Amino acid sequence: xxxxxxxxxxxxxxxxxxxxxxxxxxxxxxxxxxxxxxxxxxxxxxxxxxxxxxxxxxxxxxxxxxxxxxxxxxxxxxxxxxxxxxxxxxxxxxxxxxxxxxxxxxxxxxxxxxxxxxxxxxxxxxxxxxxxxxxxxxxxxxxxxxxxxxxxxxxxxxxxxxxxxxxxxx
Numbered sequence: 430x431x432x433x434x435x436x437x438x439x440x441x442x443x444x445x446x447x448x449x450x451x452x453x454x455x456x457x458x459x460x461x462x463x464x465x466x467x468x469x470x471x472x473x474x475x476x477x478x479x480x481x482x483x484x485x486x487x488x489x490x491x492x493x494x495x496x497x498x499x500x501x502x503x504x505x506x507x508x509x510x511x512x513x514x515x516x517x518x519x520x521x522x523x524x525x526x527x528x529x530x531x532x533x534x535x536x537x538x539x540x541x542x543x544x545x546x547x548x549x550x551x552x553x554x555x556x557x558x559x560x561x562x563x564x565x566x567x568x569x570x571x572x573x574x575x576x577x578x579x580x581x582x583x584x585x586x587x588x589x590x591x592x593x594x595x596x597x598x599x
Contacts, residue, residue, distance in 0.1 A: 430471055441481035441556030448474050479556030487550040494544060501541035536571035546576075 430449040438445035452471030456464035510520035525535045538545055552558035552565065 439481045439484035441479035481553040490549040536575040
């Protein structure tokens with residue numbers, strides 16, 4: 430039931446995993462014959478939950494990326510900087526702690542550059558996942574907007590640099 434809750438119900442009803450684990454614990458505490466009651470309750474609950482296998486598909490996509498790309502470096506802004514040297518090398522530079530911002534979210538990229546923009550989790554249309562999908566779409570749009578702004582800034586800097594190199598003051 431624990432695997433069924435994670436693999437076949439997943440985020441369609443995030444309570445499913447807790448129900449399955451709690452039923453297992455209750456069975457271990459109570460034993461037979463009464464232990465079958467929490468197990469039955471969990472089985473009925475899981476059988477009637479909305480279903481989604483997005484946990485499995487997410488794991489499969491992430492695993493495939495790891496097998497294809499191998500170990501990738503952690504982005505510098507996510508690395509700890511316990512020494513001045515590491516800080517001067519850019520470790521933890523530019524990291525913004527989400528809980529210090531409105532909505533506890535900042536539009537940031539956390540994956541290594543080689544995986545930038547790649548999506549592993551795609552919520553289903555079942556249970557609670559449509560709400561998760563809406564939140565992710567809003568966040569992804571904010572990240573894309575930030576990415577576009579950074580790209581325009583880099584292009585403007587490059588144009589200015591080229592003008593300076595040519596001695597063009599216009």
